[in-house]
Amino acid sequence: MQTNTEINTASKRFEMPNVKKPKWWIYHILVGGFAVLMLYPVIWLLMSSFKPSDTIFVTAQSLIPDPFILSNFAQGWEGIGGNSFGVFIKNTVVLVIITMIGQVISSAVIAFGFARLSFFGKSFWFALMMVTLMLPYEVVMIPQYIIFSKLGWLDSIKPIAVPAYFGHPFFIFLLVQFIRTIPRELDEAATIDGCGTFKIFYKIILPLIRPALATVSIFSFYWTWDNLLGPVLYLNSPDKYTVSMALNMFLSNETVSNWGAMFAMSIVTLIPVFVIFFLFQRHVVEGISTSGLKG
Amino acid sequence: MKKWLFWMLTVVMIFSLAACSGGSSSSSGESTSDSGGGSKEEVKLRIAWWGSEPRHDYTLKIIEMYEKENPGVKIQAEYASWDDYWKRLAPQASAQQLPDIIQMDLSYFSQYAENGQLADLTPFVGNQIDTTNFTDNYINGGKIGDKLYGFNLGVNVVGFHYDEALLKKIGVDSLAEDWTWDDYKEIAAKAKDAGLFMDTGMKADVFFNYYLRTQGKSLYSKDGTTLGYEDDQMFIDFFTMTSDLVKDGAAPTPDYLAQLKGLEDDPVVKEKAVGIWQWSNQFVGIQQVANRPLKIHNMPGPNTSDGLYLKPSMFWSVAENSKHKEEAAKFIDFFVNNVEANKLNLGDRGIPGSSVIKDELKPVLTPEQVQVFDSVEWAEQNSSEFDGPDPIGAGQVIELLDSLSEQMNYGQMKPEDAAKQFRQQAESILSQNK
Amino acid sequence: MSARALKQNMKGYAFISPFIIGFLAFTFIPIVASLYFSFTQYNLFASPTWIGLENYKKMFTEDPRYWQSLKVTLIYVFAGVPLRLGFALFIAMVLNTASRAVGLYRTLFYLPSLIGGSVAVAIMWRNIFGDEGIINLLLAFFSIPDVRWFGDPTAALWMLIFLSVWQFGSSMLIFLAGLKGIPMTYYEAASVDGANFWQKFTKITLPMLSPVILFNTIMQTIAAFMTFVPAFIISKGTGGPLDGTLLYSLYLFIQGFEFFNMGYASAMAWIMLIIVGILTAIIFATSKFWVHYESEGGK
DSSP states (O other): OOOHHHHHHHHHOOOOTTOOOOOHHHHHHHHHHHHHHHHHHHHHHHHHTTSOGGGTTTTTTOOSOSSOOOHHHHHHHHOBTTBOHHHHHHHHHHHHHHHHHHHHHHHHHHHHHHHHOOOTTHHHHHHHHHHHHHSOHHHHHHHHHHHHHHHTOTTSSHHHHGGGGGOOHHHHHHHHHHHTTSOHHHHHHHHHTTOOHHHIIIIIIHHHTHHHHHHHHHHHHHHHHHOOHHHHHHOOSGGGOOHHHHHHTTOOSSSOOOHHHHHHHHHHHHHHHHHHHHHHHHHHHSOOOGGGGTO | OHHHHHHHHHHHHHHHHHHHHHHHHHHHTTHHHHOTTOTTOOEEEEEEEEOOHHHHHHHHHHHHHHHHHOTTEEEEEEEEOHHHHHHHHHHHHHTTOOOSEEEEOHHHHHHHHHTTOBOOOGGGBTTTBOOTTSOHHHHGGGEETTEEOOEEOOEEOEEEEEOHHHHHHTTOOOOOTTOBHHHHHHHHHHHHHTTOBSOSOOOHHHHHHHHHHHTTOOSBOTTSSSBSOOOHHHHHHHHHHHHHHHHHTSSOOHHHHHTOOSGGGOTTTTTSBSEEEEEGGGHHHHHHHHTSOOEEEOOOBSSHHHHOOOEEOOEEEEBTTOSOHHHHHHHHHHHHHOHHHHHHHTTTTSBOSOHHHHHHHGGGSOHHHHHHHHHHHHHHHSOOOOOOSOOTTHHHHHHHHHHHHHHHHTTSSOHHHHHHHHHHHHHHHHGGGO | OOHHHHHHHHHHHHHHHHHHHHIIIIIHHHHHHHHHHTTEEOOSSSOOEEOTTHHHHHHHHTOHHHHHHHHHHHHHHHHHHHHHHHHHHHHHHHTOSOOHHHHHHHHHHHHHHHHTTOHHHHHHHHHHTSTTSHHHHHHHHTTOOOOOTTTOHHHHHHHHHHHHHHTTHHHHHHHHHHHHTSOHHHHHHHHHTTOOHHHHIIIIIHHHHHHHHHHHHHHHHHHHHTOOHHHHHHTTTSOOSTTTTOOHHHHHHIIIIISOOHHHHHHHHHHHHHHHHHHHHHHHHHHHHHOOOGGGOOO
């Protein structure tokens, strides 16, 4: 029988089994070095945001801004057409939070249905769900647009936010796979203890798929954050625009694009995503102890 | 448990936030459909355009101006970048949700016009839209057949924009007004010998069309069902010239061009090329980035005036599904005739057509803008009739031509073969318009 | 049907009801509509006109660009997905250690994915792969001659593939979540039995991870087939050079929204659906042999 502390240790620390533990500094040099290499483009983006727009590409090879300026950030923050960038960020945050909550909750509920319950026609609906993933958005876009137009939802976030509460196939599939890794004995034990189906979902399965839920949250967050086509189609008024559209407005195909401001704002809008990721990834990583419940 | 409580509260809060903003937005989105019957007769118009920051700013100011002078009218502005704009417009059209006033570009003009999406402005000309200061030629730029689908916002003309200093450096004193293609080839060779590019190549459809026009032909036939020239030798002559320049190193290769990120990278700006073939409204932009004096010169001949035409840079069109066409027309009239409005505009959308406006603007223009104005004025006297908007299917034809041009410039295809292929495929595309 | 079975069915449907409702409300009609469009000539403005199988015929027999886009996409999928998943799994395992810095590393490796498909990414990428960009500099360092990334269609496609691999963070995250779900006790028991690293990897890690591997493989394959934004912004919407980056979705978009051949684009979409569907079904079918679900009894 395992004690609590043993369980905690067991789940929190998974180390590469049986590999001669390398010296930490070698590890850090290799991994860290690789990370820096991988991040070179991002670093380039960051450094370029401190350069005046017209020197960015001329001095593309050198990472050091000379002169080093902060005006790109000020300029970018002023935004476009009387809307400061703060407006766009606010719009995006609202949209993202609403969408994220919808997607996580609904996908979890639906995934439980597919993964744990058996019912007539299950395979059909599952297959149908997978099929909706495989159809390129561009072709359903027009009929969907007409539907939303008839509903009067144009120029609002409703076409993007409302469907989020009806599940997203990608997340449903992901959660299904995770739920299937949980032994059914746990469900059975709970049923014996008198738990109804919903309680099983809520008290047993949900906590055990915490890493997957955190993963889904992260994806949902930054996919919605970066989503461009949805806002382009359904947000007509510029004061409702999201960050992705606003960034595009710094560009111009007739005159000079304001690269400096665009890069600066790209960096700024990267920060919330970065922070959310950093906060949530802890939950992805903190393990689950399936054995703990057996007791 | 506490965690769930927290989440629940968040959900409730967010929902109420959304409901508030969602509610107000959907009501403002109802602009055109039911505002006509209001008690105060307030008219709501939606207007959409593409552009970048300066254009958004001054256009919004012009709208404000108009609203002040017309208190019963509210205009909702919807603006975006070029790509986003067109992506959004198509679905709007299919759902009959086009904004009342739409900025139109020649490349999409035929598609929208000939499919009934744009209103015929002819009834408004001379009434809501005062056209006394415009030439017929200018206005006809927006005509397809005998219907006027868009009001011309300004004209552009193609030309050669170059750095005189670099020109002298390669040993050429100046460009003659009546220079020819042969002169051009000579100068290009000199540029190459001096280690510079002559230019960055020519956009295939635009300049090939110019070339054809100088020979009395055109790229598309009048009715848009076939190509406008029968002799493939013209194709061969023109593209042999352009691909030879690439081969000889007087013009850059396609992959060099593909890597240019924007104006700052342009060889002219970096003093690696003598000049650039482009439209007149692109002059100010490149001059600003290059930060040194540049000049505009007319296209080479022979028959320059047959080849040149005044291209409408863009139009204001009125949506066929608009419920306020008259009001929309009034706005267009304000936009193109009001002096104060145009002083904000300063020719950003092309050289305005109204003679009155042109006179009023000249004094407030920068020297570079004056250069552009002058070159277009010269072109007005030295050009022939515009062929009209590209026919439906032109998009595919242009893509085809660009692709063939790319292959010729890579040396992967001979102009003779490209000529045949172009004819065959372009005609099959255009024949669908029969 | 017995009362119990009925109750069971109802429970099941209750849980998946959000999906069904959403599907019927927002997705069903558009899907049917797009199928209908594929048999028509439709330019988005006028009513569609029925032309039967014309679109499909034209696609397969008269459109070399179609085959090119198919070829390009297949290369993209079959080269990119394994690379991406391989990297993701490898890094996930490397990062699955107990070190404080690991949280930071995870975030750093994930950063490329977070940037998504914005224009900024395209600019960065084009800059790095330019003639004077850092990639060519690196190659020169190893005495490899410059690659004309923008001039050669194949090289340009590899630019896209590298972009996809660079953004492996999302797959890595999923693998990490999966790795964390493997109880330590299994490894300890195996150690006691004298298993070495490789045996542990193949007999414990891989099987326990297999549901997640299945997921990632399917999802990444589907996503790769539908890739549009990177190709669009890197090639500036042209699919160049010489159609080297003309991914299927990009060509579909061009046909539908630039040439206004929506009927043709819809036909392309349905063919893509069939191809991806078949591929996915194959992967699912083989999964019986290599995927192990803890919840359905062990192997």
